[in-house]
Amino acid sequence: MAEKKYSGVRESRPGRVNDLGDSSKKIEEDFKKGCLKRADRSFSQGLQCQQINSMAALMSLEDAVFVSHSPQGCLGCTIMAVDMYRVGQIHRGIKNVKNPRIIVTNLDQKSVVFGGENKLKESVKKAVERYNPKVIFVYASCASGIIGDDIDAIAADLQKEYESAIIVPIHCEGFKSKICASGFDAAFLSINKYILKGEKQPKQKGLVNLFAPTTVSYADQLEMERMLKLIGAKVNYIPFYSSLEKIKQIPAAEASTSICKVFADEFMKTLWEDYEIPYSHTVMPIGIRNTDKWYRGIAKVLGKEKEVEEIIAKEHERIEPLVKKIKDRLEGKRVFICGGTGRSFAAAALIDDFGMKLVGLETPTYDDDAQVDIEYLNEIHKDFVVDIANMQPFEQVNLINKLKPDAFIGVPEWTAKFGIPTTHVLDGKRPTMGYDGLLYLGNKIADQLENPGFNKKLSKHVKLPYKDSWYEEDAFKYIV
């Protein structure tokens, strides 16, 4: 285990590809033969960087201060974190709603020449004086990485000075990875190194680590907890809206699972290696098939295979007639899906519940996990276009223009301009998961698709920002 330590950079795993476009059948075959090559784009649009994910993973942790060791722009989107944190508190019934404590060290020209050590020290000092936190997360940035600030060494020095807070440096420099989910791994690597430290604990009976990213709503949390309780588990919901105490409890668990496919998947391997905690890594529990799969996965680890089948059968009996009603409204619609790794494949599986047909899928990475999903989807939908892209709306609109789907699921703003009805599966504030989430989501999709009026009118008045000639080109022209 020790000889090949995982770096936190997702590209370092063999067989993982970020820039690719082809038919789903061809990709399945090429992957099997090991001939998917790593590529790049000679023209591309902005991505999401891994630092965002590292921050998002932890931003709702109680008693924490977040120090971004960066120029001021790296926290330009901080309002999103503030909003998520506040909304999450309100959903959880907290009266005095707080803002997250976020400090940026504000690297400037002098720091670029002489290093930013003093700025980081000053920020940590202020974090302690002002907020007396139990934990301080220090995030690296592109700038701090390139100028060579050794945040580990600086944090170690500071730790001696400030004993009341655990100081956790996180290596999430944006340029290191094109896969933003690497940022999750970077955060968990540091949690293990600085908080858990490989120290084993006595196991707590029935305790299950349930890893959840920021995009999971409170309603979904309750649903996941309800399902796990039915099979006798006591849930340690982390790290979203949790606390240092809950993080410290991780090694005491009897099992782990995650809500998202690319969240804590690597960390759960580490937990097995370092603390012998078995885990279930399956799919995101959206839609009947995926929810079953996710549920059976964790039940198997807990030795509750029999019990879970009884529950699943009961849930199906309850849900299926209701799903049928949604299916009547959506059957046969041709769909293009675009989303993050977990949600895109989950949505692709979900539309089968509603009898919809997949014509295109856009998702950020391809690897053995994706291969499993594609094999399954190729069985149902025959053949469809796959664009392995982190956003890249120019490729998306090129494909949409050729495929002309009846509906689009994902980030809607570009496809909407074609007048095609759009909807989404990512809802960090409302239910989407488990058996009941499916109904909420399905009805929402059906309602939106049945009234395409807004998109139709929009398409009559606005134009997408690409030259007409672009639509004649191969969508994957710039993948080289």
Next chain:
Amino acid sequence: MAKLLDKQRYKCALGAMQTVQAIDRAIPILHSGPGCAQKLSDSIGSSGYFSPNIFPCTSINEKDVVFGGVKKLDTTIENALKVIDADFFVVLSGCIPEIVGDDTGDVVGRYQDEGKPIVYASTAGFKGNNYKGHEQVIDAIVEQYLEKSDEKEEGLVNIWADVPYQDLFWLGNIRELEKLLREIGLKPNAIFGYKNGIENIKKIPKAQFNLLVSPWVSLTNVKKMERKFGTPYLHYPTLPIGAYETSKFLRTVGEFAGVDKEKVEAVINEHENYYYYLIERYADMFLETRVMAKQFSVVADAQYALGITKFLVNDLGLFPAKQFVSDDTPKQYREKIAEEFKNLNYGIEAEVSFENDGYKIHNEIREHDYHGYPLILGSYYEKEVTNELSGHYLNISWPVQDKVVLDDFYVGYTGGIRLIEDIYSVAVQRWN
């Protein structure tokens, strides 16, 4: 430059991508790390024709850090010109290329030599904030794209105001300023906003003068234009909100432009009549509101801190507690701006603090006795502290989460009325 930022109130220089976005059919090309466009975007009306996810970006990786990203920039520009339907391209360089030493100017220069409508600006995050980046973009346009014009157009006035998107009300404010100038017979020319694109940029050197409505942002730009094009400028430091300041503004502009006084007075008269018709109808509300203290604080960039303070004191008869300017105003401008805060009617003076450390600002607000429930106009961060004090809160400065603004504005006579509506819509919710 400010030290650490606790609850930061602006972005980095690369945030100037939103300055470019505000120019119709102009698009930034980012030579930067992979996440910059997303981090510097926000949800306040930024999904227009071009939006941050559309911006071409070199998304520099580890290899480029070692070997330089110049080649990637070159293919990105070349292909952007083929794929994107834009009139104007602005290459913005971020932290990484500026640290590793990519010669962005050299790459862009080759496209300029071919006659492509493209400029570049050095906007590394560590060099400054987006106020500075905004000035850099205008500077790049003036320096690299425009030439001096021998022909001047009588009555043509370039309008410069604060930073688009950083300023929630930028679009409405610009449109209202254009409207007011038109009413006194001038021809406004702004490069930001609806249908204000490349043609307006080309007209810049022909203007009779530059009108800068901001305490300090873009002062360096109008000075440069004075040197390069021989265009004089009028610097009006206070964002005119409400009748008192707007009338003063129109008189000042009218005089500078040589507009007939009677014409200006007629316009003022008409506006003031309607303004006080509205105020009179609601005077009972202003006079009888008991729940809101007479004292207020603004936490915002210099333009709103100053503009709103003058409005609330001079027009509404409120009294200023301490005011907070949170835009890291360059030191050389501070004294003059602080003097403006003392230049209020009836000898009233407002104390102002140039402070962008949210922790300190909040403590000062907590410690001040507002003689009642305070009125706090500020960023979303001030919501927490205002709630603590059971105060009245309005989100008027960045970051914004509590307000949706399509083309609302606070400038001018109408803008003053809008601000009153917003403030009292908050106050009446606890009328009893």
